Amino acid sequence: MEYLPNIIFAVALILGIGFFARNVKKLSRNIKLGKDVDVSDNKSKRWKNMARIALGQTKMVVRPIAGIMHVIVYVGFIIINIEVLEIILDGLFGTHRLFSPLGSIYDFLIGSFEVLALLVIVAVVVFWIRRNIIRIQRFIKPEMKGWPKTDGNMILYIEFVLMILFLTMNAADFQLQQLGAEHYHEAGAFPVSQFIVPILDGLSESSLILVERTAWWLHILGILAFLNYLYYSKHLHILLAFPNTYYGKVKPQGQFNNLESVTKEVKLMMDPDADPYAAPAEQDTGEPEKFGASDVMDLNWVQLLNAYTCTECGRCTSECPANQTGKKLSPRKIMMDTRDRLEEVGKIMDANKGEFVSDGKQLLNDYITPEELWACTTCNACVQACPVSIDPLSIIVEMRRYLVMEQSAAPTELNNMMSNIENNGAPWPYNQMDRLNWVNE
Amino acid sequence: MSEQLKVKTMQEFMAEGKQPEILFWVGSAGSFDDRAKKISRAFVKLLNKANVDFAVLGTEESSTGDVAKRAGNEFLFQMQAMMNIELLNGYEIKRIVTCDPHSFNTLKNEYPSLGGNYDVLHHTQYLKELIDNGRLTITGDGYKGKRITFHDPCYLGRANSVFDAPRELLAKTNAELVEMKRHKKAALCCGAGGAQMFKEPEKGDMDVNVLRTKGALETNPNIIATGCPYCNTMMTDGIKAYEKEDSVTVLDVAEVLANSQGL
Numbered sequence A: 001m002e003y004l005p006n007i008i009f010a011v012a013l014i015l016g017i018g019f020f021a022r023n024v025k026k027l028s029r030n031i032k033l034g035k036d037v038d039v040s041d042n043k044s045k046r047w048k049n050m051a052r053i054a055l056g057q058t059k060m061v062v063r064p065i066a067g068i069m070h071v072i073v074y075v076g077f078i079i080i081n082i083e084v085l086e087i088i089l090d091g092l093f094g095t096h097r098l099f100s101p102l103g104s105i106y107d108f109l110i111g112s113f114e115v116l117a118l119l120v121i122v123a124v125v126v127f128w129i130r131r132n133i134i135r136i137q138r139f140i141k142p143e144m145k146g147w148p149k150t151d152g153n154m155i156l157y158i159e160f161v162l163m164i165l166f167l168t169m170n171a172a173d174f175q176l177q178q179l180g181a182e183h184y185h186e187a188g189a190f191p192v193s194q195f196i197v198p199i200l201d202g203l204s205e206s207s208l209i210l211v212e213r214t215a216w217w218l219h220i221l222g223i224l225a226f227l228n229y230l231y232y233s234k235h236l237h238i239l240l241a242f243p244n245t246y247y248g249k250v251k252p253q254g255q256f257n258n259l260e261s262v263t264k265e266v267k268l269m270m271d272p273d274a275d276p277y278a279a280p281a282e283q284d285t286g287e288p289e290k291f292g293a294s295d296v297m298d299l300n301w302v303q304l305l306n307a308y309t310c311t312e313c314g315r316c317t318s319e320c321p322a323n324q325t326g327k328k329l330s331p332r333k334i335m336m337d338t339r340d341r342l343e344e345v346g347k348i349m350d351a352n353k354g355e356f357v358s359d360g361k362q363l364l365n366d367y368i369t370p371e372e373l374w375a376c377t378t379c380n381a382c383v384q385a386c387p388v389s390i391d392p393l394s395i396i397v398e399m400r401r402y403l404v405m406e407q408s409a410a411p412t413e414l415n416n417m418m419s420n421i422e423n424n425g426a427p428w429p430y431n432q433m434d435r436l437n438w439v440n441e
Numbered sequence B: 001m002s003e004q005l006k007v008k009t010m011q012e013f014m015a016e017g018k019q020p021e022i023l024f025w026v027g028s029a030g031s032f033d034d035r036a037k038k039i040s041r042a043f044v045k046l047l048n049k050a051n052v053d054f055a056v057l058g059t060e061e062s063s064t065g066d067v068a069k070r071a072g073n074e075f076l077f078q079m080q081a082m083m084n085i086e087l088l089n090g091y092e093i094k095r096i097v098t099c100d101p102h103s104f105n106t107l108k109n110e111y112p113s114l115g116g117n118y119d120v121l122h123h124t125q126y127l128k129e130l131i132d133n134g135r136l137t138i139t140g141d142g143y144k145g146k147r148i149t150f151h152d153p154c155y156l157g158r159a160n161s162v163f164d165a166p167r168e169l170l171a172k173t174n175a176e177l178v179e180m181k182r183h184k185k186a187a188l189c190c191g192a193g194g195a196q197m198f199k200e201p202e203k204g205d206m207d208v209n210v211l212r213t214k215g216a217l218e219t220n221p222n223i224i225a226t227g228c229p230y231c232n233t234m235m236t237d238g239i240k241a242y243e244k245e246d247s248v249t250v251l252d253v254a255e256v257l258a259n260s261q262g263l
């Protein structure tokens, strides 16, 4: 019986990490449903982007309040996780504060964790107020109803509770150390939790141990639960922000990719020596290539990674000229829809032994409407605003390509514009022979 | 009809067995749109003043295909691009200057992988180069005391990080430059991009150009300067929506410079 807690702990740990590993596998399978894309270029620029944008949080602080609060939560989270390592080892070996032989360094570490925990609590409260009391515009757009709203708050509650548990655990521990309780040798400094101690005043040693153990267990179980919550949440960003900023666009924002499949066909059409009756190469490999995207599998895997990384912060949408003038388009919704559809596709695959079976739905129309797609001015404001290097515009363009090239479903005025280009080399119905008239007018 | 502009076509250069310093890519708007034609003329006046040996393609020029690409018609874009590239490569063109940021962007970024490699400049960059090299001088105080605010075209600024050249040119006229709240990387679109210029906007509660013009008017400008024929149209319409045509004018940077020199 003596080792029961250690065993329970080990089982919880294995289950927690095991489930997480399963989610990671699913995540990686879903992302790989996307088309291949060459991202082997510009390695040093990519590393720099990751260091600057994710690690250095440079684009977060463009909005100073949200940015600084987030830096606190982010730094707090990473550093406090050093403590989690000790908690895990203590749990496995039944030790108490395993790292305490570090002496004054240990005191300093625990002291800093406490201060950070307090700062995180402050930041989380500010975040909550911004979402629920001030109701900042970008958090209350139509796509934020339901789960996204709950998710946004849930995270804050989890962080809050975890930090309170951490401090409570320390306070009880501190009190026990003062009382000279067995097993609770003196270690650590408690600049914050000492103020919680008076609340615990008068509790017997066994009650204190109960408080300390409960807080300890809830804290570590909470962290394991949080780890498994990530996959279902916009909080996946705490992991994916790093690869996503690495794979983010490194070309000038105005540069769109040239579809290679189109290049092949256009070259064939323009080559006077080409044999018009020769079978197109694609037919050897099966069906002809589809132009543009109508579903998530037509997007590339970086675009799908983008969708899982999105923090739903709405900075993109709040900078979008179409959204600002009341159009339906919201670049954040483009990302959320892509993720939702990808999840749906993943679930269908789970239910069919890894095979995708059409459910009669797709990203186009069932999630994203042409009205949204046609409202985009391709201005790149959303790309510029995104603090984690997401490119909603590339998805919009890929879907327009499908509408135009596979379905000939452009708005009438645009069809007119395009036939003008085909016929007279200008988007207006003017004669190419009049191109130089401006000189003498 | 005003004074005669000196404009030679590539065909004429070829006939003389010569190469121009630059090719001026006029673009469809610069060739056909009544307002944009004035920009082409202003730019040519400056080129003439600086004695630049430049060529145009004239009737051989065709749409870059940019707007078709933004609309999703990759086929039409690549057809146009390959046609243009064949022509440009045939003339052995090295340097291209254009007044249209959309042409600038696609020629510079999207033509290379299709076989068209040129040194592409926006006209504000080229004018700045002419001034820096002492070939063009801007003198006089005609614009002193005038407030000018510069609207960054998306495909020049955010898309290609050209922010300084147009501002430095405007500063040469001794005008007072005032920035809008949203400028440079954070500039708001005029509403024309992504083929919006050629269609009615989707249902909403306001037009993008009106919102952008609001931001411009908040700086109390005499002139809204820009560097794109489409932005020019959008901002001009925006000014009309606010009935400010009498007090605020929308000009291209090249027009501001040409006017300041009495050209």
Ligand code: HEM
Pocket: A053, A054, A055, A057, A060, A066, A067, A070, A073, A074, A077, A078, A127, A128, A131, A152, A155, A156, A159, A237, A238, A239, A241, A242, A311, A312, A313, A315, A387, A388
């Ligand atoms: C590694 C630990 C991290 C933690 C614990 C964390 C925590 C949080 C929390 C609690 C929020 C919600 C804020 C709110 O309610 O408004 C949030 C939002 C966000 N996080 Fe993180 N984050 C982490 C890493 C990152 C990284 C590396 C990035 C990359 C730049 C990032 C970017 C964002 C963005 C863009 C938002 C949206 C918030 C806004 O713009 O206001 N996070 N994060």
Ligand code: SF4
Pocket: A316, A319, A320, A321, A322, A323, A329, A330, A331, A375, A376, A377, A378, A379, A380, A381, A382, A383, A392, A393, A396
């Ligand atoms: S590129 Fe399109 S979606 Fe992005 S901000 Fe501009 S208009 Fe909105």
Ligand code: SF4
Pocket: A309, A310, A311, A312, A313, A314, A315, A316, A317, A331, A332, A335, A385, A386, A387, A388, A389, A390, A392
């Ligand atoms: S795409 Fe980027 S800016 Fe937009 S909501 Fe997602 S994380 Fe925020």
